Structures are given as structure tokens and as C-alpha cells.
Amino acid sequence: MARWRCGARLPVAAVAVLAVISTVTAAGPRATGAAAAESGPDRPTIRYTEYGIPHIIASDWEGLGTGYGYAAAKDNICTLAQTYLMVNAQLSRYLGPDGRASPGEHQNTTTNLNSDIYFQRINDNRVVERLLDQPAPNGPEPAVKEAIRGYVQGYNRYLAETGVGNITDPACRGAAWVRPITELDVYRHAHAEIIMGTADALLDGEVNAVPPGASASATAPAASPEQTARKIRDAMAAARRTSMGSNALAVGSQGVSQGTGMMLANPHFPWQGKNRMWQSQLTIPGRINVTGASLLGFPAVNIGHNDNVAWSHTVATVAPFGLFDVQVDPLDPTSYLVDGAWQKMTSQQVSVDVLNKDGSVGRVTRTLWATRYGPVTSSVQGIALPWVVSAHAVRDVNMDNLRALNTWFHLDQATDVHDVVNTLETTEGVPFFNTVASDRKGNALYADIQATPNITDEHAQSCLTATGQLLFNQSLRLPNVPPVSVFDGKRSACDWPDDPNAVAPGLLDPHKQPRLIRSDYAGNANDSAWLPNPEQPLTFPRVMGDMAAPRSLRTQELLLTAQNRIDGTDGLPGRGFTPANMRQLLFADNSRAADLALDATVTACQNTLFGLVVVDGNLVNISEACPVLAAWKSHKYTSDSRGSWLFENFWAYLQNGQAIEKLPWRVGFDAHDPVHTPNSLDAGNDVVRNSLARAVLALRNAGVALDAPLSSIQNVTRNGEKIPIHGSIHELGVLNVVTPAVVDGKVDIVFGSSFIQQVRFTADGPPEAYSLLAYSQSANPNSPHYADQTRLFSAGQWVTERYTEEQIAASPVLEVKVLS
Structure with a gap:
């Protein structure tokens, strides 16, 4: 069977296979022959493959949105319905004023009442309606409007078919606040996501002034x-430590073994609520074929790939x-x-x-x-x-921004990284993110081109x-x-002055914003744009972040991982990235902090007289910690690691919210060697020994053995099943970030690796990709896709992507839903 690639005609044989499957699983007319080859099936069609991943195909944007809306509602209608309640300022009306709301990046940061007052002001001022009245690029393009019109139809169709009283998710079954939605609801949700970088910091202050x-x-x-x-x-800084983040690494032709380009997308997004990501593939034959994930409720792919480009976003250091x-x-x-x-x-x-x-x-x-x-x-x-x-x-800067919708629709159809840059410049819609991308031509891109206040240094x-x-x-x-x-x-x-080169008033000229295209690699782990590749530091207006300043340990780990793999100095076979070693390196869960400081910590422990330390009025014997830390030679936060949790607690006490360069290093930060400095922890400094004593005391008070395996402490419970979760917090310089906390009375992950995708391009043929949605497709505990990918994540396994029509048709669990 011939391959179907974006921009090509759909082979009649592939249409025939789809038509036969549709006939078996749903009544109604089939799409056949040349007409289907040009436009796809005459009705929106959802093909479900392993782990409930929907592959949505339609003949136009409205049909594509219809399929997306139906499938998204099927998996997460309660989460979506509560989000529409929030943006319509009705949380207090149905859930009470004292409940906790999450209007921004963080979890439960304000009350329902404050959230409602905030959004009601926006609604009273018709902010979103005024944006909808504007022509593109400031208003939505026709394709965006068509897709959102379809999304509403699909969402409402699922709700009508199911009935509020028959929703299987107990979170909203029979709830009076679950209702059909309008297009305005969807645009209000989009706008709320775009302004969320400001909401957390300022919402309470605005409604209480x-x-x-x-x-x-x-x-x-x-x-x-x-x-x-x-x-x-x-x-x-404290909010940033417990907020969304991401890693993204684009590898060009010089860094890939047997390929032209590779991309690792590793966003660290919430595991609960409106900022959960959801995976899908969206296809209009001859026009678009894109797969990846989006924030719930957006009929587009925010992070993913098409035939020629793969991209991801990371949270940037621009204050919006x-x-x-x-x-x-x-x-x-x-x-x-x-x-x-x-x-x-x-x-x-x-x-x-x-x-x-x-x-x-x-x-x-x-x-x-x-x-x-x-x-x-x-x-x-x-x-x-x-x-x-x-x-x-x-x-x-984002209050008048709906341009982000246009941005993502164009990214979904990008042909190479230069097209990505053009999209970012002509829309200036990205709200507070960097963009990292690779393409089939062998280019690796980093760009911090976004909606930025027009604040020059002068x-x-x-x-x-x-x-x-x-x-x-x-x-x-x-x-x-x-x-x-x-x-x-x-x-x-x-x-903020208006710039003639900017898309909208008060925005910084996009051509002044940093970007880098290379053939080896470019990446970001939430530090500023200064160092996407140490060989080529960037400069930019100060409003976008710092320069020649220390990098986080996670940034160091990302850059070292990339360079050592390309050089072949990381202990793995060969040189350059392959799909297998890229997946292996992410889930190695290596701690840069342990690489830099574990030996000194062991020395400090062993050199403590009689192992006794007085801290905070307590006499603590730390001698038991010495052999535990000394035996943790891997420096990894895998589920079976022992000593890793002790070191994590030690590091939290040692850092205590300080910048990394403020710790007692013997070698300070050097802007000429930012990936390797600072280094050499001072084992003789009292703060090292005292921090270890506090960690030992904390674990003993909690009843946790110093050598307890990580799996016995860091896990999530899904329907009574405890699932171990590997990885660790950002401060430890672990790429696979997970941030545990108590949610609704039980331990869960609040932020961390969410949708993960790894893509390889070759000179021809379809992209080879693997993905993983760490918290699974559905928040509904009665869904078969509530924890299935979470178990994969726990085991360090990935889903082999089905992208081509042949791959989709070959799924042994294929289910097809045709929407009449």
C-alpha cells in the first residue's frame, strides 16, 4: 500500500480500507473513489488505536473540529465543563465561593469567587468578543473559526448522545453545570489559557484592590x-519552582545517527485540571496531517509533528x-x-x-x-x-491576544524551521513560551519569538x-x-510604545527577539534564551531574560546530554542520537546535582565527628546516611534507586530557595564555562553537614528509611492501584521532572512530564515517532484510558506512534466512529 504523506493525494486503496472499516462499525454512506482522495471521508471519522489515541480525519476544518470536540468530550467532559464554568464566571454559582480555582499555570491558587470576579470583568468588557470582530492576524483566521464551530458541534453531540445523567465520570455525572457550549465559550477558554501567565501573579490583587x-x-x-x-x-521564584516548565531538544543532521533531524518534546505540565494535555492526530487529506498533543479544548496540535517539522514549547523567561x-x-x-x-x-x-x-x-x-x-x-x-x-x-501583553490560535494552526502546517520562524514573527501569538523545532532538512531551531512587551533596554x-x-x-x-x-x-x-514592525500595539519588534538555527542541536529547559547551544550564546533585549548568568542544573543536564551523545562520550555505543538512545537518556533520570555534589556530601558525612550534628536544637546521628549515599553510585532517580530520596531532601535543605550559584561551591560560576560551573561542593562547609542532618531528621520523623527505594515513596494511586513514578524535581537537574504533592488528600504529581514525544526524520519516508502521555488520555476513573499510559510511564516504556494510514489500519484494537 502506498504511503500517504501530507500534501499528496490519498491513495484509493487507503480510502477503500477506511471505507470497509467504517461500513463494519457504523451505518451510513461510504467515502470512495476520487472525491474521497481529494477531500477525505464525507463525514468526520475518528479512528481509535492503542491507548485510546484518536486519529481524526475529515474533508474540511469544520469536520475536523467536530471529530476533535466529540473525542475530547468523550475522554474529559468533566474537566472541560468545569473550565467553561470558570471562564463564564460561574464557579461560585454552582460550586460555592470558597472553593479553589486554577485560572493560571498553578493549581488552586485563588478562590472561586476571586476567579469569577476576574473573568466577569473580562466578560463584561467584551474583551473576547472585540477580538473576534478583528480581522486576522489579530482575530481568528477562517480555518480557526471553522474548526471551533465544528468543535462545538462535536462536544454538544457527545453530550446529547450520552446525557448528563449518564456521564460515567462521577466528577460531574448529573451536575447542573454540565451544559451544551457555544463558540464564545471556546474562545473564552482559549483567551484564559493565553493570559494565564499573568493571572496567577496578579488576579487576587486586581479583584481586591x-x-x-x-x-x-x-x-x-x-x-x-x-x-x-x-x-x-x-x-x-518560589512560584516558578512549582510551576509549569519543559525540556525541548532539537537535533540537526550533524547530531543524528541515520537520519536528518530529531526532536524531543518533554513539557512539564499539570497532571490535573484544565491544563492537562490530550493527544490526537488531525488529518484533512491534501491539506494537513499533524499529530501530537494540545491543551484540552483546542482543535489543533500545540506540540507535535507533521510530515516535515516537529516542534515543542518551553516556558520562557519573559514577564507577560x-x-x-x-x-x-x-x-x-x-x-x-x-x-x-x-x-x-x-x-x-x-x-x-x-x-x-x-x-x-x-x-x-x-x-x-x-x-x-x-x-x-x-x-x-x-x-x-x-x-x-x-x-x-x-x-x-496578552489581554488582547487571540493570535495564538492562528499561530498553532500555522505551526501544524509548517514545512521547515524557516516556516516556523515566519509563523512566529507574523502572528506574535505565542503567549509565554519558547519554541524549539527540527525539520526533515536537518535544521535545529530555537526561537524565543512571542508576545513580548515593547520594552527596549533604553x-x-x-x-x-x-x-x-x-x-x-x-x-x-x-x-x-x-x-x-x-x-x-x-x-x-x-x-509601552507601538512598534511599526510588530503585529499589535505595545509589542516588541519580533525581529529583535532571539532565534538560532544550527545543524547540531539547540535546546531549552526554561532558562533564558542566552544559551540554547553553548557554542553560540545569544543576545537580546533585557525584557526577555538574563545573559551571561548561571544556568539551572536542568539546563546543564540537557546541554551536556546533547553534546556528550553527539560526541559519543556518554558511555553509550556510537555517536549521535537514535530513537532508542534518546528515549533511554530521558528516562535515565540522571541528577546533575548528584554528579556535582554527591561525593562531597559523602565526604562531609564521613568526616563528621562521631556522626553527631546539632541542628535546630536536635542532636542528630547522621552516620547511617554515609553508606546509603555512598552506595547510590548511579545518581539516578529510577523507581528502584535507594538513597535518592535522602539526597533529594538533603538538596532541598541545602538550596533552601537560593540560586544555584549561592551554594558553597569551591569553584564559582564562570560565564565562559556556564555548563560546568559552579562546581566542587565544599565538604568542609557547615551548611553541607547541617543540611544532611536536617534531611536525616525529616525522614526519620516521617518514618521513612534512609535507604527506602524511590518506588515506596513517590507513586500515584489510580483506582486503588499504586503506580511508582520515576524522576525528580527540577532543582536536582533531572530532565524527567515530576513534582509530587498532596492533591485531594492523597499524593499525586501536580506538575511534571506530561505529553512526551520523540521524532526522527529521514531523507524520505514518514517520520518515526514515539510518544507517551504520562497521566493517560482521560481524567475519568471509569475510562479504560485513565491509567494505561501511566503504567507505561512507570515502566519507562513508550507508545510506538501510528501516523500513516497503513499504520492506523494495522492497529489490532482499531475502533472507528463515523459522525453523521
Whole structure:
């Protein structure tokens, strides 16, 4: 049977196979002959293969969206329905005001009531509707509108066929808040995802900002600029450590064994809630054939590959918002000074329905305030910004962004990495992500081209306040913490200027944003754009992150893994990447922190007199820890590793939220050797011994043996089955990141490896790809695909991708659903 490739006609034989399968499994007319070869089946068709992965084929965008909407609802209707509840500001109406909401990157960061007030303001202001009225690129392109129209039809069809009372997921079975959706619901959800990089830091402050009384300025305590800046920095750093992240590695022709290019996508996304990813393949014969994963509810692929390009995203170090410090009138604090004249803030009454404890429904109204720059906020990342002598207003670079939908539709159809760059530049829709890609031609791309505030270095230095100088400039910042700007709002010239080369007002010229194309490799692990490849450091405006600064241990691990494999110095056979060794290296779970510091930690332990350490008023005998750590020679966080959990606890106490270069190293950071420095932990430093003592004490108090295997501690429970989870936290420099925490009273993974995909291109033939959705396709505990891939993830196994029509038809578990 001939291969079907994107851009080619669908072979009649392949259509015939599909038609026969459809006839057996569903009643109705078949797609046959030349017409089907041009346009695909006359009805949207979902082919399910192993692990419930849907391969959706249709003759047009609307049909493709219909198939996607039906299949997504079938797997995750409760998660989606609650998301639509959130963006329509109805969480408090149905679930109560005190419940916890997750409007941003993090889990349960605010109350249902605060979330509702936030989204109701957006809805009252018709933000999304106004964007929908704009022509492309600022409004959705025709293909996007058609796909979303179809998505709504597919979602609603599944709900109508099933009935709310017959939903098998107990999370929403029979719930009054599960209802048919509209296209506006879907666009509101898309917009909520695009602005989530700002929501976590500023939502609570925006909905709780209240002007002071006339005498407040005389009594309110004032923090120094340095105190405020340090508190905000530390709070953002803490949030960043427990937030979404990713690794992505693109390998070009010089780094691949028997191929032209390879791609490793390893996003670290939430395992629960609206930011779960979901896998699918989307095909319109002759127009698009793309496979990968997307955030739930988007009829496109966000991370994946087509016939010629594979790509992924990583969370970038651009702050998608900026603050403006506006001086207020002490006798009228809702008036503020601009260019020597007083202006009045605007007030807005925002009301939402609230479910009372007695079951009745009440109404809560708040007054929200805004300036010419944007909404007033009373805090950022939980750190108070008192509204006294001045107030702080927020400008969000993504509030007017629906362009991201166009971005992903174009990425799904990209032909090479140059096409990827063109898409990023002409849409400027990526909200807070880097893009890493490889292509069939042998190119590896890193690009940090996204919706970025138009803050040049010159503009920043002219307009930053004292607090802003400390937050924005590198001297106070921590690696991975975005440079937040606080500008002087008294001068209108300090607003973000419009650039004629940018797609929308207030955006940075995309041509000033960093990118790198090489034939060996380029990658990112959430550090700034400075070092996608150590051979070619990049420069860029400071608003996009730091330069010549220490890299995280995970970045070091990614770059070393790439270079050592290409050089053949990692102990594996041969040189260059293959599908097998790329999968093996990711799931090696090697800790860069252990490589750098384990030997010194053992030495510190062995050199402790009588093994006794006094910490925090406790006398701790650490001698038992010495042989445990010494025996952990692999440095790996595999499920059977012993000593790894002890080292993880030690490292947490040692680092204690500090930047990596602040630890007691004998060799400090060197910008000329950023992948290998700092190094050589000082075994004689008291903080090393004391941190180990605290770790030993913590494990003993928890009843955990110092040599307990990782599998006995780090696992998830699915329908009563405990599934061991390998990997570790970001700070340990492990590529396969998993972040455990207590969720709904039980241990689960809140962030970590989610959809993982590895792709190899050759000069001809279809891409060879393997994937894994770590938490499986469905959040429904009654679904057969609730934990099946989680078990694979636990065992370090991957799913061999079915991409071509022949591969799909050959699936031994093939099921076909034709939507009439």
C-alpha cells in the first residue's frame, strides 16, 4: 500500500480500507473513489488505536473540529465543563465561593469567587468578543473559526448522545453545570489559557484592590524599594519552582545517527485540571496531517509533528505583564497624576452569583478600578503593593491576544524551521513560551519569538522606578525569574510604545527577539534564551531574560546530554542520537546535582565527628546516611534507586530557595564555562553537614528509611492501584521532572512530564515517532484510558506512534466512529 504523506493525494486503496472499516462499525454512506482522495471521508471519522489515541480525519476544518470536540468530550467532559464554568464566571454559582480555582499555570491558587470576579470583568468588557470582530492576524483566521464551530458541534453531540445523567465520570455525572457550549465559550477558554501567565501573579490583587481613606497616607507603613523588590522576586521564584516548565531538544543532521533531524518534546505540565494535555492526530487529506498533543479544548496540535517539522514549547523567561506606579492624590486616591495633570480612575461594578451555604443563590458585587495603563492591583504574587502614595496598574501583553490560535494552526502546517520562524514573527501569538523545532532538512531551531512587551533596554532605563530597577536588572534577579518592569506612570511616555514592525500595539519588534538555527542541536529547559547551544550564546533585549548568568542544573543536564551523545562520550555505543538512545537518556533520570555534589556530601558525612550534628536544637546521628549515599553510585532517580530520596531532601535543605550559584561551591560560576560551573561542593562547609542532618531528621520523623527505594515513596494511586513514578524535581537537574504533592488528600504529581514525544526524520519516508502521555488520555476513573499510559510511564516504556494510514489500519484494537 502506498504511503500517504501530507500534501499528496490519498491513495484509493487507503480510502477503500477506511471505507470497509467504517461500513463494519457504523451505518451510513461510504467515502470512495476520487472525491474521497481529494477531500477525505464525507463525514468526520475518528479512528481509535492503542491507548485510546484518536486519529481524526475529515474533508474540511469544520469536520475536523467536530471529530476533535466529540473525542475530547468523550475522554474529559468533566474537566472541560468545569473550565467553561470558570471562564463564564460561574464557579461560585454552582460550586460555592470558597472553593479553589486554577485560572493560571498553578493549581488552586485563588478562590472561586476571586476567579469569577476576574473573568466577569473580562466578560463584561467584551474583551473576547472585540477580538473576534478583528480581522486576522489579530482575530481568528477562517480555518480557526471553522474548526471551533465544528468543535462545538462535536462536544454538544457527545453530550446529547450520552446525557448528563449518564456521564460515567462521577466528577460531574448529573451536575447542573454540565451544559451544551457555544463558540464564545471556546474562545473564552482559549483567551484564559493565553493570559494565564499573568493571572496567577496578579488576579487576587486586581479583584481586591480598594482605595484608601483620605488619611491612609499618614498611617500606612512604607516598605523600601529594595524590600519590596526582594519580596516580589522571592515570591516569583518560589512560584516558578512549582510551576509549569519543559525540556525541548532539537537535533540537526550533524547530531543524528541515520537520519536528518530529531526532536524531543518533554513539557512539564499539570497532571490535573484544565491544563492537562490530550493527544490526537488531525488529518484533512491534501491539506494537513499533524499529530501530537494540545491543551484540552483546542482543535489543533500545540506540540507535535507533521510530515516535515516537529516542534515543542518551553516556558520562557519573559514577564507577560508590566506594572505602572501611578502617584495618587492623597485627598482623592482614585485620581492619579499623568504629565502634570490629574486624571480620574475608572470604576466598574462587577457582580457574580454565589451559592450560599443554605442552598440559596446570592449576589456579590465588587468595585474594580483601572487607569489608562490597565487595572489597579494591590499585590503581585501575594506581595502587597499598598495603595497609599501611589497605586500600581497592570498592563498584560496578552489581554488582547487571540493570535495564538492562528499561530498553532500555522505551526501544524509548517514545512521547515524557516516556516516556523515566519509563523512566529507574523502572528506574535505565542503567549509565554519558547519554541524549539527540527525539520526533515536537518535544521535545529530555537526561537524565543512571542508576545513580548515593547520594552527596549533604553526605554527601561528611562522609565523604571527604584523598585523596577531592582526587579528588572540582573543584579537582584534569580535565574528563571522573569524581569518584571515597574514603570513611572506619571509620564505617559513611559507606556509601552507601538512598534511599526510588530503585529499589535505595545509589542516588541519580533525581529529583535532571539532565534538560532544550527545543524547540531539547540535546546531549552526554561532558562533564558542566552544559551540554547553553548557554542553560540545569544543576545537580546533585557525584557526577555538574563545573559551571561548561571544556568539551572536542568539546563546543564540537557546541554551536556546533547553534546556528550553527539560526541559519543556518554558511555553509550556510537555517536549521535537514535530513537532508542534518546528515549533511554530521558528516562535515565540522571541528577546533575548528584554528579556535582554527591561525593562531597559523602565526604562531609564521613568526616563528621562521631556522626553527631546539632541542628535546630536536635542532636542528630547522621552516620547511617554515609553508606546509603555512598552506595547510590548511579545518581539516578529510577523507581528502584535507594538513597535518592535522602539526597533529594538533603538538596532541598541545602538550596533552601537560593540560586544555584549561592551554594558553597569551591569553584564559582564562570560565564565562559556556564555548563560546568559552579562546581566542587565544599565538604568542609557547615551548611553541607547541617543540611544532611536536617534531611536525616525529616525522614526519620516521617518514618521513612534512609535507604527506602524511590518506588515506596513517590507513586500515584489510580483506582486503588499504586503506580511508582520515576524522576525528580527540577532543582536536582533531572530532565524527567515530576513534582509530587498532596492533591485531594492523597499524593499525586501536580506538575511534571506530561505529553512526551520523540521524532526522527529521514531523507524520505514518514517520520518515526514515539510518544507517551504520562497521566493517560482521560481524567475519568471509569475510562479504560485513565491509567494505561501511566503504567507505561512507570515502566519507562513508550507508545510506538501510528501516523500513516497503513499504520492506523494495522492497529489490532482499531475502533472507528463515523459522525453523521
